[in-house]
Amino acid sequence: MINLALRFSYLGDHFSGSQMQPGLRTVEGEFIEACRRIQVFDDWREARFATAGRTDRGVHARRQVCSFLTDLPERAIRVLNRVLPGDIWCTGWAEPPEGFHPRYSARSRTYRYYFFPAPEKIAAMNDAAQVFIGRHDFSSFARSSDRDPERRILAARVFLDGRFAVFEVTAESFLWNMVRRMATVLEAVGNGESDAAEIERLLAEPTEQRVATAPPWGLILWDIDYGMTFDPLQIGGKSERYLASRLRYHAVMACAADRLAPDDRGGV
Template structure:
């Protein structure tokens, strides 16, 4: 049977999501949990694949993976009990042959949480410049890929101590959302306006916008056309989630009191 799982993770203690030898990664931990449960032996034969990659330090609320197994009931019942506390499945679904979480996805939504306060109204207005299809060479590491991407929705709003940038697109380039976040943060500090973002989307690229720190980025949702059935979160993950939320809320309050150059503490060892 082919299964798809929607799952979440905190990226603080992972070397990114993609499996790498001798390093702790999200895919590596997920595959190891499936092996321990004997859901599958070889991830290649099981066609284990995720909807996309996230960099070191980036979090996910709605990542999706799929694989085939002869023991679907065991996977659905026990995966959350075996996964480490900083990864937890939130829903599952049976999917047809040929389903691929990356290529079956119509859109992806990311949120970037700013620790520092900013003018959310001005940032929201500037974020509308991203809508539509544009050349994002100034806002991403393009490499040998096409720099054009289509943005379907963008907004900036307040959420407790955070200012949040939410963006939905058909697909994204490497570091694209984090570079967009840097540009919007400059707007929020009064250092640039919406016109500067419009210029960067149309003018020849002189220098790429630097990427904002990864700790603020969350892969929020993936629209892959699947109706998922919810799963209960394991208690160890529930405690871990509450602890990390308190920590990041505290960092937002602390960073608001710091000088601009000191806003982003190093969380890699926490």
């Protein structure tokens, strides 16, 4: 029996978050059911199934990671993408070192938050994002919790990607809702409603008044660094078709938004 690590992606639109919840469609629930169907394990507890972390309802992942014990790793690698639903797909696999755990073995995590439409002051947003770098008390940027509110940010930047502004941030770990609250203050900077000094104040003088949480749709778990290589996997046809349909949908919606935008005469 080996501990198999799988890297996978998902679109979060139709999930009630990633973590298993009775009676709700979740990423973990669908993944575990697929593993049961192809009999790579029977009981997820005995298989020690675990993921790198949780994401909320509507949040997406480019590189999430899970691991589990199995006697049939080749079957999981070969068949899982055929039985997973279209909005989840595996992109890589690895046989990790002894003692590996997808959550506790991670060196760092990177998230991206996509803003649409892009705020005007991208340079100001990027300058403000640098304030987050280093170790700070993020109490103002997280849900009330008994956990240690201090986190160390390794890198942060804001840049344009086509019609989107993107906030990319890397840290050893994050608090619940932390990135979405960081995104809220950066968007305010981009709209000229705040500045880097306000972020400095929130980090230096945390208050019980938490920053508002940005919508989940713009957040993507972008990458997790374990210092190991994953062998690539080809995604299944179901996922390819699903992704193509979502791309067409968003292209239509973007076109509609352009047509509904006010013209130079102040009309619609």
